[in-house]
Amino acid sequence: MTKMSGKIWFIEDDNNLRHILSAVMRDEGHEVREFPYAENALKALQEELPEVILTDFQMPGMNGVEFLREVKNIVPQVPVIILTAYGSVELAVESMKPDAYDFLTKPVSNDHLLIVIRNALELSRANAQLNQQSESRKELLSSIxxxxxxxxxxxxxxxxxxxxxxxxxxxxxxxxxxxxxxxxxxxxxxxxxxxxxxxxxxxxxxxxxxxxxxxxxxxxxxxxxxxxxxxxxxxxxxxxxxxxxxxxxxxxxxxxxxxxxxxxxxxxxxxxxxxxxxxxxxxxxxxxxxxxxxxxxxxxxxxxxxxxxxxxxxSLRERKDDISILATHLMKQKNSDSPEISNAAMQLLLDYDWPGNVRELDNVLERAMVFAEDGIILSEHIEINVRHESAAIGKAFIELPDTGVSLEELEIELIRQALKRTEGNQTHAARLLGITRSALLYRMEKHGLIEK
Known part of the structure; x- marks a missing residue:
């Protein structure tokens, strides 16, 4: 049978037994790390991972049951073999199943120990391969x-x-x-x-x-x-x-x-x-x-x-938190050297309700990329159906209070918000308000909003 070498950790407070069995495993080609106490092994798990753990059941300090529970919380894929004295076998099995990979009774024969170690290694590597495949699937899924x-x-x-x-x-x-x-x-x-x-x-x-x-x-x-x-x-x-x-x-x-x-x-x-x-x-x-x-x-x-x-x-309006990452992804699909999106342009994308969902976002970005200069998409490059949007939100946006409202003050506030959102771009502010630029300029002059 071809030898299979692996990284084995052995926790045993009996120094003589630990050294003897570690030598047996090393002679088989395994890399063995010895620990006298479970606490030492748990601390080491923060820095590296073994392929198989062999541990005593009854130890001073943390016992085998507690150690196994901690190990399975940290590295559930690593097989743990329990080594126990004859009189405590039933107690060990009952306390640790189904988390333990196998139970060995002291004194254990060298051949039996090596067979169990080999089988546990095969399981450990199969688990590692499955975990790797699972991670690859997650990465692929996240990219799609x-x-x-x-x-x-x-x-x-x-x-x-x-x-x-x-x-x-x-x-x-x-x-x-x-x-x-x-x-x-x-x-x-x-x-x-x-x-x-x-x-x-x-x-x-x-x-x-x-x-x-x-x-x-x-x-x-x-x-x-x-x-x-x-x-x-x-x-x-x-x-x-x-x-x-x-x-x-x-x-x-x-x-x-x-x-x-x-x-x-x-x-x-x-x-x-x-x-x-x-x-x-x-x-x-x-x-x-x-x-x-x-x-x-x-x-x-x-x-x-x-x-x-x-x-x-x-719908895209239900997951607006994704718009930024989605926009970057869609643009990189078209050109790996895709432009950045200015804050004002991104705000427009976030404020829009996207009745056409991701497909509409994709089309808007494709057009914006054509007009983007110096590697950045500005608010004026974002062409969206604001009239459709205005009609959609008009009814829900304002609810007339019983005490009434100043229409003039409301108009001034809306114009100010539109100009702020578009960083002073009058053409795009007018588009947000569903009016022409000349109509916006008339209202700005009327309300004294044009800076001299």
């Missing part, structure tokens, strides 16, 4: 689904939890919230990542071609079928198929899709042959499917089949 808000952290948690399962996922959220990004993230961190990811916009498929596009067809199946077609499901075999805007599928196609999901087979148009498929199915919608069920425009049985694991993508 960007943000630190509690809403987006929840999305990443759900995506990470479901990625390795074959469970059908339903992504919901407004247009532009990143449903396809989330679907690609699920695929990218799954075991299917090296296989195809097929994105299908259900609303873009003509109704008379839905079955052919999804399930394929044979040559001559209908007028215009001049050759065989695999269809999206067969193209996604062993990979992932993403059905966006699932609510736009016609009812007859919904019935066919339900059968595919339940039986994992497709029947191309023009043939009765069933073809087995293995495709992970992720669906998405910005519509209220439950309301559609009430209106008889979406099948209830299909809804239950696709809604096994729902994930809701929050």
């Amino acid at each position: 689904i960007v943000g630190d808000s509690k809403q987006i952290l929840k999305v990443r948690e759900l995506v990470s939890r479901i990625a390795e399962q074959n469970t059908t996922v339903l992504l919901s959220g407004e247009t532009g919230t990143g449903k396809e990004v989330a679907a690609r993230a699920i695929h990218s961190i799954s075991s299917r990542s090296s296989k195809p990811f097929i994105a299908v916009n259900c609303s873009a498929i003509p109704e008379n071609l839905v079955e052919s596009e999804l399930f394929g067809h044979k040559k001559g199946a209908f007028t215009g079928a001049v050759s065989d077609r695999k269809g999206f499901f067969l193209s996604a075999d062993c990979g992932t198929i993403f059905l966006d805007e699932i609510g736009d599928l016609p009812l007859n196609a919904q019935a066919k899709l339900l059968r595919v999901l339940e039986e994992q087979v497709v029947t191309p148009v023009g043939t009765s042959t069933e073809i087995k498929i293995d495709a992970r199915v992720i669906t998405a919608t910005n519509r209220n499917l439950e309301e559609m069920i009430k209106n008889k425009t979406f099948r209830e049985d299909l809804f239950y089949r696709i809604n096994v694991f729902p994930i809701h993508l929050p």
Whole structure:
């Protein structure tokens, strides 16, 4: 058997036994660090990590039960082997299961000790590899689904939890919230990542071609079928198929899709042959499917089949804390040498409600980057639909008090706020107020707000 050397820590207050067993492990090629007391080992854990810990059960000071509990709080992935005297075996096992990797009774044979150490090393390295893969997945996921808000952290948690399962996922959220990004993230961190990811916009498929596009067809199946077609499901075999805007599928196609999901087979148009498929199915919608069920425009049985694991993508206005980091990410995707965003420009981005969500932010930034000079985006470079925004907030922004309000004072205050927010840029201040620059200048002159 090939020797496997590892980093072993041995805690034992009996100096003779500690030296003897440490020599046995060193002869096997292991790097052994000895500790007479558990407290010494705990302190050392702050500086380095072993691969396996071998510890006595009954020691002066901190005993084996307390030590094991502390170790598992700090490094739960490190296997701990308990060495105990014959009379205390049952007590040790009962006190420490299931946290301890194994229990050895004194006196222990050298061969048995080395076998247990080897097995524990294999487990330790497997745990380390899994932790490394887990960290890599987290980094990849964070680079795809960007943000630190509690809403987006929840999305990443759900995506990470479901990625390795074959469970059908339903992504919901407004247009532009990143449903396809989330679907690609699920695929990218799954075991299917090296296989195809097929994105299908259900609303873009003509109704008379839905079955052919999804399930394929044979040559001559209908007028215009001049050759065989695999269809999206067969193209996604062993990979992932993403059905966006699932609510736009016609009812007859919904019935066919339900059968595919339940039986994992497709029947191309023009043939009765069933073809087995293995495709992970992720669906998405910005519509209220439950309301559609009430209106008889979406099948209830299909809804239950696709809604096994729902994930809701929050709107950008619900996670404005992410706008800064998201803006940087979106610009770097377009150009690694992306400009900075001035404070005034960033304030505009933060104050806007983004009805088009991340997609709208992406478009606004792409335009701003074209006009940015000297590597910085200014407030005048931010072109947003302020009139839409003004109409949206106008009703909720002000509630007339019972005592009334001075309209003139209110207008002066709004103009001052707009000028402050845009760092005195009159063109952009006018845009914030939903008026022309000339109208703003008239009002500023009227209220004596133009500096001489």
